[in-house]
Every structure is written in structure tokens, then in C-alpha cells.
Amino acid sequence: GESVGLHLPTLSVQEGDNSIINCAYSNSASDYFIWYKQESGKGPQFIIDIRSNMDKRQGQRVTVLLNKTVKHLSLQIAATQPGDSAVYFCAETVSNDYKLSFGAGTTVTVRA
Amino acid sequence: NAGVMQNPRHLVRRRGQEARLRCSPMKGHSHVYWYRQLPEEGLKFMVYLQKENIIDESGMPKERFSAEFPKEGPSILRIQQVVRGDSAAYFCASSPYRAGLAGPYNEQFFGPGTRLTVL
Numbered sequence: 001g002e003s004v005g006l007h008l009p010t011l012s013v014q015e016g017d018n019s020i021i022n023c024a025y026s027n028s029a030s031d032y033f034i035w036y037k038q039e040s041g042k043g044p045q046f047i048i049d050i051r052s053n054m055d056k057r058q059g060q061r062v063t064v065l066l067n068k069t070v071k072h073l074s075l076q077i078a079a080t081q082p083g084d085s086a087v088y089f090c091a092e093t094v095s096n097d098y099k100l101s102f103g104a105g106t107t108v109t110v111r112a
Numbered sequence: 113n114a115g116v117m118q119n120p121r122h123l124v125r126r127r128g129q130e131a132r133l134r135c136s137p138m139k140g141h142s143h144v145y146w147y148r149q150l151p152e153e154g155l156k157f158m159v160y161l162q163k164e165n166i167i168d169e170s171g172m173p174k175e176r177f178s179a180e181f182p183k184e185g186p187s188i189l190r191i192q193q194v195v196r197g198d199s200a201a202y203f204c205a206s207s208p209y210r211a212g213l214a215g216p217y218n219e220q221f222f223g224p225g226t227r228l229t230v231l
Contacts, residue, residue, distance in 0.1 A: 009152075032212075041121075042224050042225075043116070043205070043221075043223050043224050044155065044203070044222045045222070046218045049218065089154055089155070091154075091155075093212060096212050098160055098212045099160075100147075100155070100157065102147075102154030102156070103154050
């Protein structure tokens with residue numbers, strides 16, 4: 001499943017499929033980006049980050065892609081599992097700043 | 113090691129009342145950040161505090177809102193004379209160092225939030 005456009009509010013994906021969550025960031029000066037996962041009733045949880053001198057970074061089952069030309073960020077989740085159901089936020093900041101600017105989030109629902 | 117604690121988890125207030133939100137950072141963390149999440153929106157930075165010091169309150173409304181982080185005890189976000197527009201989820205995060213400068217962001221941990229409803 002894939003969310004398109006700026007950031008589609010919801011994404012429904014079949015268990016076992018790959019998920020792609022998109023995010024458009026706003027500040028051209030931002031050079032550090034983070035993806036967070038927020039489960040129901042909990043606070044945001046760090047997933048993966050990427051600096052602007054990279055265009056791809058991989059973690060465990062997750063990959064973040066950065067396209068600075070069009071100010072676009074994506075999070076790919078491989079083999080989506082029921083535990084991946086959550087709201088996913090991208091956040092941007094300028095290096096060395098403690099303030100994070102969050103996008104509105106994408107709700108991912110995994111179908112069994 | 114317990115995570116960031118926030119209480120209450122849910123708070124209901126009538127217009128004009130005061131709301132006090134508490135945040136206990138993780139053990140060993142002396143940096144606290146408060147964020148507000150309005151319905152259908154992402155988190156917005158409000159204030160950054162260290163023990164006994166407000167470092168940056170640029171995201172906090174000038175009136176009715178205040179924050180503190182005393183030498184002993186939790187950090188408090190206080191909203192006086194609440195209005196319906198204050199209804200939101202309020203999250204705090206803590207870190208052992210100043211996030212982004214001396215420490216990586218993956219050492220900034222968020223609490224479960226306080227959901228404030230103003231009737």
C-alpha cells in the first residue's frame with residue numbers, strides 16, 4: 001500500500017505487504033528528518049532518522065528515502081505486520097535545533 | 113527504568129477553570145520539552161525547560177500558559193482560564209542532553225500525553 005500526495009490521512013495495507021508512507025516537508029533549511037510511530041494512547045516513538053547529506057537510510061524492516069529537490073520524505077515498511085498499525089509522523093528540524101516540526105500524520109491500518 | 117510519565121492522562125475542565133499538567137522525565141534526564149497536538153494535526157513545540165530554567169518558550173501562547181521545571185518534582189504546564197480551543201493532547205518529552213546538539217534525537221523520549229477536554 002502507498003499513500004500519495006502530501007500525506008494521505010489513512011493507509012490500509014494487507015498484512016505481509018510493503019507500506020509506503022509519504023511526507024512533504026515545508027522548510028528548505030531543514031536538514032534533519034525523523035519518522036515517529038504513535039500507537040493509540042501513547043506518545044510518539046522514534047523509528048528512524050536521516051540527514052540531508054543522505055538520500056536513503058535503512059533500519060530493521062524500515063527504509064527512509066529523502067528527495068531534497070522536491071522536499072519529499074518517505075518511509076517504507078517491509079512485510080507490514082499488525083503491530084505496525086499506528087499513526088506515522090515525519091518531523092523536520094535544522095541541525096542542532098531541539099525544536100521539531102511535525103507533519104499531520106498518516107494512519108496506517110494493517111488488514112489481516 | 114520507567115519511561116516519561118504524564119498525569120493525568122485525561123483531564124476535563126469547564127471554560128474558565130485552570131488545568132495543571134504534570135510531566136516526570138525519565139531518570140537522569142534534565143531536559144524537558146512540551147508539545148501540543150490539536151485534533152488531526154501534528155505536534156507543535158511549546159516550550160523547552162531545564163531544571164529551574166525556561167530555555168525557550170517561543171511556541172507557548174503569551175497569555176494564560178506557563179511552564180516550570182522545579183529543582184525537585186515534575187515539570188508543570190499550567191493553563192489558566194481554559195477555553196475550548198485549548199482542547200488538545202499535550203505531550204512532554206525528555207532527554208539527558210539538549211536534543212539535537214549534545215545528544216541525538218533518538219535519546220528524546222515522549223510521554224503518553226495528557227488529553228485535555230474543555231467543556
